[in-house]
Amino acid sequence: MVDDQLRDLGxxxxxxxxxxxxxxxxxxxxxxxxxxxxxxxxLRIVIEMVAALAVGVGGGLFLDxxxxxxxxxxxVGFILGSGGAFANVLRTxxxxxxxxxxxxxxxxxxxxxxGLDEG
Amino acid sequence: MADKDxxxxxxxxxGLDPLHQFQIHSILxxxxxxxxxxxxxxxxxxxxxxxxxxxxxxxxxxxGALVPTRMQLIAETLYMTVxxxxxxxxxxxxxxxxxxxxxLFMFLLVGxxxxxxxxxFTFTSHIAVTFALASVIFxxxxxxxxxxxxxxxxxxxxxxxxxxxxxxxxxxxxxxxYLSRPVSLSVxxxxxxxxxxxxxxxxxxxxxxxxxxxxxxxxxxxxxxTALEFLVAALQAYVFTILTCIYxxxxxxxx
Amino acid sequence: MPQFDPxxxxxxxxxxxxxxxxxxWLMIKRAIPRVExxxxxxxxxxxxxxxxxxxxxxxxxxxxxxxxxxxAKAKDEARDILRAAHAASQAELDxxxxxxxxxxxxxxxxxxxxxxxxxxxxxxxxxxIAIETAQAVTERLTGAAVEQAQAAKAVDAVLERRGH
Numbered sequence: 230m231v232d233d234q235l236r237d238l239g240x241x242x243x244x245x246x247x248x249x250x251x252x253x254x255x256x257x258x259x260x261x262x263x264x265x266x267x268x269x270x271x272l273r274i275v276i277e278m279v280a281a282l283a284v285g286v287g288g289g290l291f292l293d294x295x296x297x298x299x300x301x302x303x304x305v306g307f308i309l310g311s312g313g314a315f316a317n318v319l320r321t322x323x324x325x326x327x328x329x330x331x332x333x334x335x336x337x338x339x340x341x342x343x344g345l346d347e348g
Numbered sequence: 349m350a351d352k353d354x355x356x357x358x359x360x361x362x363g364l365d366p367l368h369q370f371q372i373h374s375i376l377x378x379x380x381x382x383x384x385x386x387x388x389x390x391x392x393x394x395x396x397x398x399x400x401x402x403x404x405x406x407x408x409x410x411x412g413a414l415v416p417t418r419m420q421l422i423a424e425t426l427y428m429t430v431x432x433x434x435x436x437x438x439x440x441x442x443x444x445x446x447x448x449x450x451x452l453f454m455f456l457l458v459g460x461x462x463x464x465x466x467x468x469f470t471f472t473s474h475i476a477v478t479f480a481l482a483s484v485i486f487x488x489x490x491x492x493x494x495x496x497x498x499x500x501x502x503x504x505x506x507x508x509x510x511x512x513x514x515x516x517x518x519x520x521x522x523x524x525x526y527l528s529r530p531v532s533l534s535v536x537x538x539x540x541x542x543x544x545x546x547x548x549x550x551x552x553x554x555x556x557x558x559x560x561x562x563x564x565x566x567x568x569x570x571x572x573x574t575a576l577e578f579l580v581a582a583l584q585a586y587v588f589t590i591l592t593c594i595y596x597x598x599x600x601x602x603x
Numbered sequence: 604m605p606q607f608d609p610x611x612x613x614x615x616x617x618x619x620x621x622x623x624x625x626x627x628w629l630m631i632k633r634a635i636p637r638v639e640x641x642x643x644x645x646x647x648x649x650x651x652x653x654x655x656x657x658x659x660x661x662x663x664x665x666x667x668x669x670x671x672x673x674x675a676k677a678k679d680e681a682r683d684i685l686r687a688a689h690a691a692s693q694a695e696l697d698x699x700x701x702x703x704x705x706x707x708x709x710x711x712x713x714x715x716x717x718x719x720x721x722x723x724x725x726x727x728x729x730x731x732i733a734i735e736t737a738q739a740v741t742e743r744l745t746g747a748a749v750e751q752a753q754a755a756k757a758v759d760a761v762l763e764r765r766g767h
Contacts, residue, residue, distance in 0.1 A: 232667055239660045246653050269583075276539065280532035285524050312517070313524035317532070320525070324594075370605040372615070383613040390611070391618035398626040402634055409637035414645055427638045447635055451627045475606050476615045481623075542606065 270325060277317035285310015366549040370473055370542065390477070393469045397462050401454035426454065430589065437593035441600050449596075452485075453589040460541060460581035464574070472584075473541035478534035485592055486530035493599030504602055533591055540584045544577045733758045 289306020293299040374386040408423025416424055430450045434442045442449075456472060463470025471477050493501045505522040506515060551573060555566040737754045741747065 232664075235660065235664050235667060239657075239664060242653065242657045242660055246657065249649070249653065272540075273536065276532050276536045277528070280528035280535060281524055283531055284528045288524070288527075309520045309524050312521035313528055316521055316525045317528060367604055372605060372608075372611045374614075378614075380617075383617070384610065385614045385617040387618070388611060388614055390615055391622070394618055394622040398622045402626060402629045405630070405634035405638060409634065409641055412637060412641040412644070414648060416641070420641065423638055424642060427635075427642070447631045448627065450635065451623070451630045454630070455623060455626055471615070471619075473606070474615060476612045477619050480616045480619055484620075538606070 274318055274321055277321050278314040281313030281317045282307075282310040285313055366546045366553070369469075369545060369549060372469075372474075389469045390471045390474065393462060394459070394471050397459040397471070398455060400462065401458040404458070405454065426457075429453075433586075433590055433593055437590060438597045438600065442593065442596060445596060449589060449592060452481075452592060453585060456537070456585035456588055457582060460585050461578070463541065463545070464578060464581060470541050470545060472537055473545055475534060475538045478538040479530065482530035482534035482537075486533070486595070489592075489595050489599045492596070493602075496600060497602060501599070501602065504598065529591075529595060533588060537584050537588050540580055544573075544580055548573060548577060730755075730758055730762065733762075 285306040285308075286303065287306075289303035289310075292302035292306070296302070372388045372390050374388050375392060376387040378384075378386050404419075405423045405426065408419040408421075410420075413420060427450065430453050431446060434446050434449055438445070459472050460470065462468055463472065493504070505519050505526065507518065507522070510518055548570065551566050551570045555563040555570060557563075558566060734751065734754045737758055738749050738751065741749045741754070
């Protein structure tokens with residue numbers, strides 16, 4: 230019947246508009262290309278650790294050279310750098326966790342949207 | 349890839365040296381105020397990467413057709429990728445910084461990819477370049493945060509809810525962690541690009557040394573790793589850009 | 604490692620800043636506005652088409668509804684007219700039938716009264732004839748003249764006996 234066709238068309242138009250609105254608002258499914266393999270995560274964490282340690286040790290060496298306080302600033306810098314490395318690793322882990330959770334939620338949401346679309 | 353050329357053509361004595369591909373040489377000697385700022389092979393490939401990146405977007409968008417052409421689709425996909433990245437990681441406040449982040453992404457992406465061309469030079473495999481880039485971004489983001497939040501910006505260095513007594517330990521640690529951002533950002537890009545290219549070179553050397561028969565296995569491996577390196581080239585540009593977005597978000601919203 | 608040779612640091616940073624700045628300038632002046640224009644145009648077009656489709660769909664649905672309502676109303680009206688016509692013709696028929704019935708009844712009544720009168724007249728004349736006949740017969744048979752009253756009495760008695 231013409232009426233059924235019209236109602237069907239209306240539903241389809243509404244579905245497309247709704248999907249478009251969510252697309253414009255932002256999918257939340259960002260960072261799809263983000264490396265999540267074991268190697269990539271390992272490398273990322275190692276670099277975060279080394280970077281913090283390097284900043285601590287480098288800062289310590291610089292201050293020692295500046296004030297002639299060798300090796301005290303180096304020691305303090307090393308300890309703080311280790312702490313920074315630890316903080317970086319924690320932050321990276323939390324980041325990866327949050328990202329994974331968000332991706333899972335986005336996947337579920339998009340699945341649900343697809344289901345609605347077909348239904 | 350550059351390595352095979354070097355090996356076959358024998359650039360001086362560095363034929364099989366895996367690090368020879370990273371050698372910078374001057375093309376045009378320039379000296380400004382006592383600093384050697386010669387136009388080098390690195391500079392040349394920066395210019396080439398920038399030109400390709402610019403033309404890709406400009407020519408791609410040139411048609412501006414309602415139904416995109418193939419080139420237009422590439423340009424628009426790149427644009428949307430970065431636009432979504434900025435929106436999802438920085439929020440609406442990041443819209444202002446989109447042109448910079450997009451330029452950054454295109455420069456690194458094309459720079460990494462042209463580095464895969466045999467005989468070319470990968471400027472992102474040099475720590476001086478990546479560190480300069482990361483430092484500029486780091487300083488700019490810190491300034492943006494300071495201007496936006498004033499002294500409140502320094503609450504970034506103290507975790508929420510931690511006991512006040514731990515401040516003398518936590519603040520230096522957080523400060524070091526914050527200062528390590530440009531280091532990790534630049535080292536990640538530099539290390540990835542350098543390790544990949546060196547690996548390719550070493551395996552290519554194996555393939556050449558083992559000859560026609562024995563070299564087949566290393567050659568197959570070389571093909572596989574080359575494909576992987578293309579992926580890494582794109583991925584590292586993406587990671588560098590997305591971390592920039594995350595740091596910008598921190599500075600704008602203070603967690 | 605050539606990466607840590609400071610000879611080229613200045614050159615690398617100098618050219619990086621120069622090339623990056625040039626690329627940035629070109630991007631914001633030329634490339635990005637173009638992409639943005641195309642994307643905005645497409646987005647607006649799609650949104651406009653979608654909005655228009657939704658509006659047209661609603662209009663079509665409304666028109667269909669109006670059409671259905673008009674159809675239903677026309678059907679109702681037709682039924683009413685039919686029912687009214689039916690009722691009118693029925694009333695006419697009833698009236699005519701009633702008239703006819705009354706006419707027939709009247710005529711029947713008239714005929715009955717006429718018949719009754721005729722019968723009464725006939726009956727009366729039968730009595731008279733019977734009396735005269737009785738007188739005449741009695742006179743012929745007996746030779747004696749019978750009083751008319753007496754004959755009438757006898758006839759009446761016979762008629763009475765016959766159930767009249």
